[in-house]
Amino acid sequence: MVINKALLSTTVLATTMIIVARPTVQATVYITNHLTKKILIVHCRSKDDDLGVHAVAVGATIHWSFGQNLFGGTLFWCKLAVEDKRIIFVAYDQGVDDVKGDWYVRDEGVYGIHNLTFLRAAWTRP
Template sequence: MRNSFFLVFVLILVPETCVKARPKNEFQVNVVNGISDNILIRCQSKDNDLGFHTLHVGDDFSWHFQTKLIGGTLFFCHFWWNSKDKSFNVFDETQWEDKCQYHEGSGPFRKCFWLVKPDGFYFSNYNAPFPTGWQKLIVLNFLKN
């Protein structure tokens, strides 16, 4: 009986302690429309569907989240512009975790930015005026007629 109590105690207390001991990995992903027309986006993960959003010229859509304790966190977005579309992973914990950075005044979040341009999708860890600090990671021709 005493061993059973100890086992129950360990099973309840240890996971709680591990969760509290793990540093928070909180992120904010921002998608910015940098083309001269509206785009429609839908972003989601396995657990969260963020819905459809129309981004007008210069608009952005952002969300924040905490990475999972077990398993990786992955968000992907589907982009539509007129009759063209493209989808890709905008946050994959195994690839982007170290590329997103804290910013003064941003609270507990590490931020990642995606900029949609006619020739592709650009990534940055801060929202600087284009092209400073932006790296083209997804090459596109779907936005060209």
């Protein structure tokens, strides 16, 4: 069998260009404050991005969108605070979540929007 080196090299180059040119999948995370009359303090970050500290009013939602890592591993975690209580939880994990993370923050803790009976994280006191 004779391998045409020019054809092989062109095929490898074309495949590489397709992989590099592949558009990234956009993911979005939503965190909604459903606390009883309390401002929620939210600070989220990933390995590469710090989204800063935000005050979220009752009934309001904070959200952000980002491109997923081509090879997997996109992870965002958040620190939530209200009065003297804290929660740290994973808001988005590319290996577990799809392209959307929806969270309700309630007086008992953080819940996934698709199943309000599922407690993702409970409040703690420092």
